[in-house]
Amino acid sequence: MRQRSGGTVASGARRRVLAGLVTVAASLGACTSELGEQLATDGAYEGAMVLETETHVLHSPYGPMLTGYLEGVVSDSLADLAALLDVRTDASLAVRCVPVPVDEELDVEAAAAQMEIVTVRRNALGGFATERDGERTAVIYLPAEESVALMAVTQASGTIRHELAHALVGLAGVELPDRWRVEGVATWLEHLPEDDRGLPYDARLMPLGLLPAAELWRDRPLDDVLAWPPLRDLPDDPEADAERYLASMALVAWIVRERGAPTARAAVEHVAGLDVATLPADEARFRAWLDGLDPAAEVAAGLADADPRRRAAAMERLNHHGPAAWLASVHGPETDRVVVDLLAEPMARHQAAMYLQFQRGTRLDAAAVERLARAEDPASRLVHHELLHRRAPDTDMTEVLAFWESLSVVERSELWFLRSRLDLPRPSFAEIQAARAAAADASAAERAHED
Ligand SMILES: [Zn+2]
Numbered sequence: 001m002r003q004r005s006g007g008t009v010a011s012g013a014r015r016r017v018l019a020g021l022v023t024v025a026a027s028l029g030a031c032t033s034e035l036g037e038q039l040a041t042d043g044a045y046e047g048a049m050v051l052e053t054e055t056h057v058l059h060s061p062y063g064p065m066l067t068g069y070l071e072g073v074v075s076d077s078l079a080d081l082a083a084l085l086d087v088r089t090d091a092s093l094a095v096r097c098v099p100v101p102v103d104e105e106l107d108v109e110a111a112a113a114q115m116e117i118v119t120v121r122r123n124a125l126g127g128f129a130t131e132r133d134g135e136r137t138a139v140i141y142l143p144a145e146e147s148v149a150l151m152a153v154t155q156a157s158g159t160i161r162h163e164l165a166h167a168l169v170g171l172a173g174v175e176l177p178d179r180w181r182v183e184g185v186a187t188w189l190e191h192l193p194e195d196d197r198g199l200p201y202d203a204r205l206m207p208l209g210l211l212p213a214a215e216l217w218r219d220r221p222l223d224d225v226l227a228w229p230p231l232r233d234l235p236d237d238p239e240a241d242a243e244r245y246l247a248s249m250a251l252v253a254w255i256v257r258e259r260g261a262p263t264a265r266a267a268v269e270h271v272a273g274l275d276v277a278t279l280p281a282d283e284a285r286f287r288a289w290l291d292g293l294d295p296a297a298e299v300a301a302g303l304a305d306a307d308p309r310r311r312a313a314a315m316e317r318l319n320h321h322g323p324a325a326w327l328a329s330v331h332g333p334e335t336d337r338v339v340v341d342l343l344a345e346p347m348a349r350h351q352a353a354m355y356l357q358f359q360r361g362t363r364l365d366a367a368a369v370e371r372l373a374r375a376e377d378p379a380s381r382l383v384h385h386e387l388l389h390r391r392a393p394d395t396d397m398t399e400v401l402a403f404w405e406s407l408s409v410v411e412r413s414e415l416w417f418l419r420s421r422l423d424l425p426r427p428s429f430a431e432i433q434a435a436r437a438a439a440a441d442a443s444a445a446e447r448a449h450e451d
Helices: 012-021 034-043 064-085 108-114 117-123 146-155 157-171 179-191 210-216 222-226 238-259 264-273 276-291 295-303 308-321 333-342 349-363 366-374 378-391 397-406 409-414 416-422 429-450
Strands: 049-052 057-060 093-100 127-132 135-143
Touching (some): 034 127, 034 135, 049 064, 064 146, 064 157, 064 264, 064 429, 093 157, 135 146, 146 157, 179 238, 179 264, 210 238, 210 276, 222 238, 222 276, 349 378, 378 397, 397 416
Antiparallel strands (some): 049 057
16 A cells, blocks of 8 residues: 555545545555445445456446556556566456545646646555455555546556555565565565566666655664554554655665565565564664665666666656756766757657756757757757747747647657647647557557567
C-alpha cells in the first residue's frame, strides 16, 4: 500500500477512511478496525468493465477508452515486474480500480484544460494488495471523473506499479516479515522501473527518490524504521508514517547494493531472509553510503551512454533532480548540447523538452539555440519557437502550427507546456484517449507477436 502526496478526497465518513487510506500501509491480515472492513469491501469491488486477460483480470469503473488505456498501463507494469521477479501471472490476479470522488475544491474542467499535474496528484490516491481464497488482488483508488482519472493514470502510474509489486512479491512466494521490508521492497520496485524502459535489472539507474530518502535519514534513528509497527488502524502521525516508505526504500536499496544480488528476485529474497540484528553494526556504512550518493555523476554517465534507453532514463533523472544545488556540475552548456540532441529521440523527447523549457529557458547559450534552430525534428523546432516567443511574442505562427500538426496526438498531449505557451490547439480528451488506446493495442499486439 502507499500514498501519493496527501490530501483528502471525499466527504463524511468516507473522507475520513480514505484520508487514512492514503497515509497507512501494510498487509491486510491484521486489520480488525473500520479501516480493515473498508479495505475488505473495496477488495471485493466489481468494476463496470471487467477485462479478462491471460495475465490478470482488470476491474475498471470507466468506459472502454480509458479502460483500454488503464489496461495498457497495468499490463506494462505487470510485464516489467513479472520479468524482474521472474514470476508468471494468470487470471487469479485481480486488479480492482475503485473510483473515488475527486476533491470538491478541484475544478475538473480547469484542471483538465491545463493538464494540471499538482491538482491531479492530489487526487491520485493509493491502494493495497491482499490475498483471499487463492485470489490475489491489487486494489487501486483512482479519481471517479474520467478526465481527471486519465491524468492520474498518466502521471501517477507509480502508485499502480507499487500495488502490483506487493501482489507480485506474494506471487513469487516471498514472505516479507515486517512492515519496513514489505513497504521498502514495494517502493524500491516501484522506483526501479518507472522510467528505465525495459532495461535489464543490473543496468538500471539509482532509484528515483533516493536523495530525498537520504535527507529523511539525516536525524532518523535506525529503529524508527526497523520498528515501524504493522498496520492495525490509522497512524497517529501520518506524516512520519508516509516518510517511512522512502526511508525503508533507501535501506532496501543499500542492502541490495552492499550485499549484491544478480537479479531483482534474488535481491528481494535476500532482503526477506536478512537477519535484522546484523544491521546496527552496518549502520555507519549505510549512512556513509547515503552521504556519498552522487546522482550527478550517474546522470552524466547515463546521458553519454550508447543505449537510447539509458539516455532516456538519465534524461528523466536530470529533470527529477534538476532544481537541486548539488546537480550544478551537470547543468551547463555541455549538458544543453546533449539534451538538444536528445530532443530528436522519441523516448527522451518529452523529458528533454521539459528540461530545456523549465530548467534552462533563457540561460541557453547561443550555440544551443542555434542547434535548435537548425534541427530537423518538429519538437526541437517547437522548443526553439517557444524560446523566441518569450523574447518576441509576435512570432509567425504558420510554421509553428505546421510543426505542431506534424506531431502525433500523444506527442502533442505530452508537450502540453509548449502548447499553453504558444497557444496551440489542444487535442481533445477523446482524441488523446483514442490515440493512447490505439498505442496500447499496438504494443499488446507486438507483445503477442513476440510470444
Ligand atoms: Zn505499499
